[in-house]
Amino acid sequence: MRLIKLNIIKLSLVILGCFSTTIAAKDYLIDNKQAYAKIANTLQAGDTVILQNGVWHDFEIVLSGQGSKQLPIRLKPQTKGKVILSGQSNLRLAGQYLHASGLVFKNGYTPTSAVIEFRNGKELAFNSRVSEMVIDNYNNPDKRESDYWVALYGQHNRFDHNHLEGKRNKGVTVAVRLNSEQSQQNYHQIDHNYFGYRPVFGSNGGETLRIGTSHYSLSDSHTLVENNYFEQTNGEVEIISIKSGKNHIRNNVFYEARGTLTLRHGNGNIIEENIFFGNGVEHTGGIRVINKDHIIRNNYLEGLTGFRFGSGFTVMNGVPNSPINRYHQVENAQIENNTFINVEHIQLAAGSDAERSAVPINSVMNNNLIINDSQQPFTAFDDISGIKFSNNIANTAVLPSLSKGVKQKQVKLKRNKAGLLYPVSESVFAGAKADLTVLKKADTGVSWYPKSPAIVAFDSGKTHRVENSAKDLLLKIEQAHSGDVLELSAGDYDLAKxxxxxxxxxxxxxxxxxxxxxxxxxxxxxxxxxxxxxxxxxxxxxxxxxxxxxxxxxxxxxxxxxxxxxxxxxxxxxxxxxxxxxxxxxxxxxxxxxxxxxxxxxxxxxxxxxxxxxxxxxxxxxxxxxxxxxxxxxxxxxxxxxxxxxxxxxxxxxxxxxxxxxxxxxxxxxxxxxxxxxxxxxxxxxxxxxxxxxxxxxxxxxxxxxxxxxxxxxxxxxxxxxxxxxxxxxxxxxxxxxxxxxxxxxxxxx
The missing domain is CATH 2.160.20 (Pectate Lyase C-like)
Structure with missing residues (x-):
């Protein structure tokens, strides 16, 4: 009986402590930067900072403190999407169990190295979350000035349900940084984000997602990237650049995206159940394999036109005794149960030259389905005997060196409810699993911000008749909106401006x-x-x-x-x-x-x-x-x-x-x-x-x-x-x- 009473007392104290903490938590409705500065250093577990609706110009927010799993410190808008951070604004998180959500960054650019950063100086963020944020064309006016839109540091952080569109200046859209022991073995989660249009950058520096860098590429990151939608992320040849080990990339959709998911550095990554829809768009690519111990399985790739390093599937040659920043040899790659439909190029030992002479070794390519309406897709640029082919099925004759491991068979396909083509015959066991799901664009990003077309089409607006005068032409130009047509009547127009x-x-x-x-x-x-x-x-x-x-x-x-x-x-x-x-x-x-x-x-x-x-x-x-x-x-x-x-x-x-x-x-x-x-x-x-x-x-x-x-x-x-x-x-x-x-x-x- 005494033991029971003692336990009751202990339980009561725990409940009382939790109740006291809840009572102590505060909600702050903030209407200006000075008011935020007054409370920023006093935030406790369970506190919530609410930014009043409106446009906040040149607002550098630092959200810091020690929250808890049950009682995080929160930053949110009065109404989602109604708080606009413009000018030179940014957000930095530092501490434990922080959660920022619902803000919009537009009409400006970050004054620092990142728009959203999971650190403040040397103080990192752990167990923290950024969700339902929008970053829309928030670009430094100097295109060659590099910055990140999001930089993850620390460990066990989550970046989810965000909308990122229109990055045009140099720098990775989202970067996972491994430049300290506190940021390695990080177990971050990046999920349900909408990565919208990123235009061709015209040089290196246009990746959409990068995990690690070559300098720390032999470190493991353990970052999970799942259920994200990449639409027309065309910055450069690497859409996702993996430069670390033990990452898991699964169930993402790449829609008309020029470039590839590239295993650039690092070992032991898993790439599975991703969907690539190229729709015949030029330079749409799939997966590029470099380094060792990768597993690439149950991916579905269709309508990809890319070639060379941007092809539908590429296994690279490496550099013998490669320095850390070059090309390590492909070793022990397991490429299994993937479906390739109208993928124009599958390139093996790609990049072979005087430097890149280390051919793939100890690797397998098993149970893959390769269906093409025209010519067979394989090209071998060097010795590929280090890749063992078995139980693959193709509807076209392939390279003689692959014929023993790739059976030619006519396969009838039917598109299922998920929009994927699968063999009608149950006797075909190759290819991605039959219950593969396709993430919907609407299930990514935020519901309250439009996923608008990236480019305004010519002749998509109104037509304005211009009379025979330069004055009227200049007036109509000023009044016109994007997409409009100015129809000039016959005559002479001399423009002084x-x-x-x-x-x-x-x-x-x-x-x-x-x-x-x-x-x-x-x-x-x-x-x-x-x-x-x-x-x-x-x-x-x-x-x-x-x-x-x-x-x-x-x-x-x-x-x-x-x-x-x-x-x-x-x-x-x-x-x-x-x-x-x-x-x-x-x-x-x-x-x-x-x-x-x-x-x-x-x-x-x-x-x-x-x-x-x-x-x-x-x-x-x-x-x-x-x-x-x-x-x-x-x-x-x-x-x-x-x-x-x-x-x-x-x-x-x-x-x-x-x-x-x-x-x-x-x-x-x-x-x-x-x-x-x-x-x-x-x-x-x-x-x-x-x-x-x-x-x-x-x-x-x-x-x-x-x-x-x-x-x-x-x-x-x-x-x-x-x-x-x-x-x-x-x-x-x-x-x-x-x-x-x-x-x-x-x-x-x-």
């Missing part, structure tokens, strides 16, 4: 050839952040331009663009670009990157400069100015400079482009001006994909192509070169003959 394009606008002649644009400034249009430009049916003349060198019809902001842009021109006439020397049609500013520049059915005559000058990035850091450049059915006559100067220098291999297409154009007297230092009608340096087909070159300078890193694909086919030298191809990084394909071209001397 530079037209700044900071939204998506189309300028269209009501009647092709009946609208004449002239301009009195050194340029007619200047593209700024947020701007994209489409021109149709216009006649543009440089006759009223300043009588000085260096004019242009279109240019980007000279420096400091952080947003990619698009330029499309169709059925236009460009004349009299010769008021002085070096009059370019288009020239880029430093740091600007075009998603696309497309010229179709245009006529250019009397140009003293270049048509497209895309060569401002001369530091050889792997940076370039345009992802896709396409010229089709245009006529160029008497152009002193080059048709295009497209430059990508350096040795970095993490980008997809540039891409260049020149098809069915006519060039007469192009590239022969004394100021054209390239001595080329077309000058391409470091371009990754080039196709020049069915063009007529007459009395022009030659094509000059300089191959650098990667495996550049150059095809020059069925062109006519009249009184024009044949194309000149240089290999700058490898010995021997060039790798370009030249066929069916005619060189005619008269």
């Amino acid at each position: 530079l037209v700044v394009i900071d939204k998506t606008l189309s300028f269209k002649a009501a009647q092709d050839g009946a609208v004449n644009l002239t301009f009195e400034r050194s340029s007619l249009f200047e593209i700024h952040d947020g701007g994209s430009l489409k021109l149709e049916g216009l006649v543009i003349s440089g006759k009223n331009s300043p009588d000085s060198a260096g004019n242009s019809v279109i240019r980007t902001k000279k420096w400091g663009m952080v947003e990619n842009y698009r330029l499309i021109m169709e059925r236009c006439q460009l004349i009299n670009l010769d008021i002085n020397h070096t009059f370019d049609f288009f020239k880029t500013g430093k740091g600007a990157l075009a998603d696309e520049i497309t010229l179709i059915n245009n006529q250019f005559s009397q140009v003293t400069g270049d048509i497209l000058r895309l060569d401002s990035e001369i530091e050889n850091l792997g940076v370039y100015n345009a992802e896709y450049v396409t010229l089709t059915n245009n006529h160029f006559d008497n152009v002193s400079g080059a048709l295009v100067k497209l430059y990508r220098g350096g040795t970095d291999e993490s980008t997809f482009g540039p891409h260049f297409l020149l098809n069915n154009n006519t060039l007469n007297s192009v590239g022969l001006g004394k100021r054209n230092q390239t001595n080329a009608s077309v000058y391409l340096h470091g371009v990754q994909v080039t196709e020049i087909a069915e063009n007529a070159f007459t009395n022009s300078a030659p094509i000059v192509v300089e191959h650098t890193v990667g495996e550049p694909q150059t095809r020059i086919i069925s062109n006519t070169f009249t009184n024009t030298a044949k194309p000149h191809i240089k290999e700058l990084n490898i010995a021997g003959s060039h790798t370009a394909i030249l066929k069916n071209n005619q060189v005619i001397q008269k």
Whole structure:
């Protein structure tokens, strides 16, 4: 009886203690930064800080204290989504059992190295959580200035149900840092986040998620990444970059995402039950394998077009006795029960060269299903006897070296309720498990913030009729919204002001050839952040331009663009670009990157400069100015400079482009001006994909192509070169003959 009474007393004291702690917990409704500063250092377990609805400008929040599992210290908004952190704002967590949620970061950028950081100086966060946060286009205006949006330090932290979209400046979107013992063996959880559009960055530094760095890659992280949705995360070739050991990546969806889930450094990672939907989008990739002891199983990959390091599935060659930051040999990789449907490229021993000569060893590829509508997908770049193939099924004949381990069989597929294709026959045992689930986009991120389309389409808004006056045109430009069309009535428009394009606008002649644009400034249009430009049916003349060198019809902001842009021109006439020397049609500013520049059915005559000058990035850091450049059915006559100067220098291999297409154009007297230092009608340096087909070159300078890193694909086919030298191809990084394909071209001397 005495023992029972004693236990009752002890239980009563515990309950009383918990009750007392609950009573002591406080709710603080904060309406300004000074009020937050007063209570920030006094927060106790169970306290809740509520930020009043509104826009908080330049607010650097430090949430610190010692909460408990039952009574965390909380930071939240008065209403989810109604507290906007703008300007130079950020959030840092330091202590134990902290939980921040429901805030929106937009219209600004972090003043420090991260927008949200699980540390404050040397004090780290443990057992803490960040959820239902939104970071929307919160970018440093200097695109090359690096920062993280989220940096996880400490141990046992969770980052979940957040919405991250539109990171454009350099730096990883979410980084798990292992740069101290307190941040290793961390067991973080990253789940149910929506990773929205990240545009092509145009150089290294555009990863969406990175776990570790090469320096600490032999340390284990034990980070769990599950149930996240990656939509069009196109920054660079590595979407997820694993640079540590013992991580678990499962049940994530990659939707039309250019790049791969890359096991870049570290050992013993598990990659399972992830879904890759490429939908035939260019450069969509799957999984890239490097290092040892990885398990890759039950993943579903469909419609992936990527190649080389960005292919649907890649097993790399390593560097013998590799330094920690290069490529370690693939060893003991278990690649089992994966489904590959219309995956164009499965590349084995990829990257094989004089340095990367360590082939995969002691690895297996078992019970995988490989179905392709066209050709078989396998390419072997070196000895692959170290990968044992067994019980795989493909519907096409594969490489002879794989035929014993890959059975050819016709397999009928049917799409199930989850949207995945599976064999109809129960006798097919290869491929991903039948009950694989597909995470829904709506189940990630937050419900109260829209997952809007990333890019405003041309001609998607209203059409505004412009009467025959420059004044009315400028007024309609100011009044228009992104996606709108300005339809110009016939007549002459002389623009005395530079037209700044900071939204998506189309300028269209009501009647092709009946609208004449002239301009009195050194340029007619200047593209700024947020701007994209489409021109149709216009006649543009440089006759009223300043009588000085260096004019242009279109240019980007000279420096400091952080947003990619698009330029499309169709059925236009460009004349009299010769008021002085070096009059370019288009020239880029430093740091600007075009998603696309497309010229179709245009006529250019009397140009003293270049048509497209895309060569401002001369530091050889792997940076370039345009992802896709396409010229089709245009006529160029008497152009002193080059048709295009497209430059990508350096040795970095993490980008997809540039891409260049020149098809069915006519060039007469192009590239022969004394100021054209390239001595080329077309000058391409470091371009990754080039196709020049069915063009007529007459009395022009030659094509000059300089191959650098990667495996550049150059095809020059069925062109006519009249009184024009044949194309000149240089290999700058490898010995021997060039790798370009030249066929069916005619060189005619008269």
